Amino acid sequence: MSERELWQEVLLCAINDALNAPTTSAGESRRIQQAHEARAYLTTPSDDLAEVCSLAGIDMDALLDRMQKRLADAHPLPPRPKLPPARIQPTRTRNRRLEYDGEALTVREWSERTGISAGAIHARLRTGWTVSDALTVAPDESHKRRGQMNSKTITHEGEARTYRQ
Template structure:
């Protein structure tokens, strides 16, 4: 390819008009090598044979029409003709081509999926991935991920067994003070309030997660009106 053609190719790299003429040549090449497609003009066997022969003749014989199309497509007519002569020489005859189906075009290889960046979760002043939290809590990452997908808070998802939640301060930061609750002038730990009120640690924590006021959190019984009667329930 000469310098003028190279310069023209660089100038028209994103030219849709040029891409259109390249598609015309590509369709003609497919008809010549694989046999004319089943179009309205070639729906019979004889029409397809004639169309295949016409495509081969057009792509291998010098003509003003071929030269113009190649020029618009940014290709050298002589190079196109030489390439097509070699391809057609190795292809079956038009009669053989129309007697069998056109081979399917190879599908492009699927693009590998982009690696997904791990999601980080923050508890207190620590931000870790699910795998890192799982290693600390001794729980399978899939278990934590499943709980988070259900809308669980991170503190609740990081539990050793169902119904017992681990305190980040006491489990992961040795030496840090435990969580305390102040009520009626007394500041006690959750465990101490549980012993004083007769409630379980889990019940007190569950009420705090629900946003209950401290007085209600530490109330032994919570009464709820149902119709004209009242029933006592534990949280």
């Protein structure tokens, strides 16, 4: 499986979560939560979605438009289940500043300065890169860093594999 096919599978999993959600909340609270998250992810532009679409070779705007139309016709979801406070993730601040080399700039500003996409910077930070490396490692050198992703897995059709696999 090529890297592009892998990222297409990631999008397909999100689409399946969004479209094939349970319509009742009896014992399905986690799947309902995942469906809400998948629907929001696939209908709202974000740096993360832009990065995944780019890696999958898919136009993000076309995906957003198609998913908004498909979900308008889909079964409505039950309300989001209340998760225990320990599982609620803190919200991200849109203008979070990263400090590097004595300067504090937003990810977008660092992206403009370094030529590294904002999505790539976010992805690098999420996978444990230091701010310094996220802002200075050239995109062509970042392929060498993908070994860090070996511990993250995705499950498809009952099979768990690392991103590299």
